[in-house]
Amino acid sequence: MGAHRPGRPDTASVPAPATDGIGRRRFLGYVVAASTLTVAAPLGETLLAPTEAAAAAGAVPSAPGPAEIYDLNDMLTHAALPTANLITIRIDTDGTASFALPRAEVGQGITTSSAMLIAEELDLPLERIRVTLADARPELLFNQVTGGSNTTISTYTPIRVAAAVARGRLLRAAALELGEVVDTLTAKAGVITSTVSGKSLSYGELAQKAASVATGQVSVTLKEPADFKVIGTARGRIDALAAVTGRKKFAMDVQVPDALPTMVCRPPTINGTVRSVGNLDEVRAMPGITDAVRISKGVAVRGRTFGQCIDAVRALEVAWAPGTAQDASDDSIRSELRKAELPLAALDLLTKSVDARFTFHFASNSALETNCAIADVREDSAEIWASLKTPIVAQEEIALKLGLPVTAVKVHVTEGGGSFGRKLFHDAAAEAAEISKAMGKPVKLMWHRTDDFRQGRAHPMSTSRVRATYALGQVLTYDQRHTSVATDFGHGVGEIITAEAARLPVGDLTFSETIFTLTQQTPYNFGVVTQLLSETDKGFNTGSMRNIYSPNVRCAQELVVDELAKRMGKDPYPFRRAFLKDERARAVLDKVAEVGEWGRSMPAGTAQGIAIHPEYHAYVAVLAEIDCRPETTGREIPDAYTGPRVTKVVCAVDVGLAVNPRGLQAQMMGGIMDGIAITLSSGLHLAGGHFLEGSWDNYFYTRQWNTPPELEIVVMPPTTETPGGAGELAVAGAMAAVACAYGRATGTMPTTFPLNHGEPLGFEPLPTTPPIPASPTDGLSRAF
16 A cells, blocks of 8 residues: 555654643543443533634634534534433443443444543553444434544543543442542552552452442542543554454344345336336246345345345346436536526625636445345334444334334444445335335345445535635635535434434425535635535435535635635645634644645646645645656556546644544545545446446546555644544545645646546446336336
């Protein structure tokens, strides 16, 4: 993958003293009645008002946008507070601590960071903490949704409080057992020792003695950041060994008696429906096939192996009805988006302006693990296994469709092989439940990769129209009108009420507008700033992809910033620096400019780009170098991509307090690769009502050949006592930096993304079924 310097040791180690002067705090936690010590915390972190940063000298100050005052992350954090007391930590007699995390682990490393929080306050080695994923728990309401880079922020204090309560109870039990006062005892590595007698007791020995017969509140004091020994230190993932040895359990690894492989024959166009099946009985008689049934979205087959299921799907003769995007193409959708664009403010004749319109094509979430789930539906109960970011919604909606009470449906959350927003929806789980009910048997459903690309959820196509006016060295206005194919927020914020509200004819736009307003901001003092969203066309299966709207919105903004700098005769780096609102943003920008040697001499056809992105109380700056020379971009590549190459990336990230700097670096690395991909090569081509991409060999995600040989990620020293969001942060910054580098290398601002989108395709599309017949009797089609 090339050289990777993971950051300077002085910037990614033990946190420096906090700068916000919060000081020590006491919290009320719970001791829960149980056979061994079980504890919980009723309160989450109180939101702190952001510190005011002085406006850049000379810049026309901009009023804070809504997302700068209260953002999506704040909303999710506050929604989780009322049920934090229902999340518990248990100390077992073997001396381990067990914690069922009510979030989804999909590769982002939250099981490790959560374990680190427990280890810190409990004084227990990391390897003795067992973090599992909680089943769907409707009583948690809004406290079991994984999204918006919110997990660490919303659980940071509750987990620490619970662990501190456990430590206090263990010390108290040890004092009673040893006949000494608590102040003479010390806890270290899961053992409590008396400084007077030297006697010691392990946590395991005290687990039952510290248990309570009644639930009650206790007061605890959390550790000061200066005393941290775990939080803020670079740690390897607790699941790393299981991952590299193949022992991690994903949905398809779960063994459920009689749950046999199952696949679905799907329509040739998006959301087509079955008119008739010509040979269902013949397919049922094929080798290994046990069942074949019509379902709402196709024809399901169940067999002894997935290979037999694929053979059966290919053999099916299905007449299909048109889908919801019939005959749609990139051009037709672009035309719809143009018509739906909201107007920009009128120009002032006394000012100059930069006007630009950008197009961002459909993109795939591209999780390595395809859609899959296991379902065992019986007459009076159901049990589901799947990687789910909103398991409560899944449980409640599946129960509704099956006609069962919610309590009769168990939903188990498995680890996921990637998500990037895809697993906010429970499509596979709901489909598996429908199939299991229809067949009367347990099923192990897996989507074919081609189905994921062509019938799965995609990041919607959008345009962004931007106008910035300037005069006398100042930017006076910045207006952005983002127009998008509708983003489905049918998962709500984690439970069925908001999920259903988001699907209402007006509710969906209201939901989208809310999310857009709570996530989009500009870090610059550009006078009067407006950023508005408009949506159109609901015929597609869409969903949030990493960063939701931010990569496209930020990319457009940063390209316009480069153009403003050019027209005003300024260098892009000091130009940005002069207009930034916040010192934290200025610090990360300065860092990448320093480490990346901004302005160094480079050959013609190559260039640097620089960009900044603030989101969820965190900041990232990215410097990227690109090579657009024909002699280096035209050489033969195994999977046909011959476009520009990113040769170097430097990233500086400030998340306030990084719980695990090594995990943060990994998050930034993945985000950078995503940003490179959606800028240069990763997009879906829409033609004839379906996407042409159908496999990894023609969806050009960032591969080894386009991973920057030089990659450095710098984790900034702590700037706050609490963590900010990190999971999505680098995507927008990297996309914008690479786009800006391309513009400077070629002398032309790019306006269509990905850059390689268009003709020729660069690949031969996988075959689709023949055209949809005009009537139910006009021909039959075959899948795959």
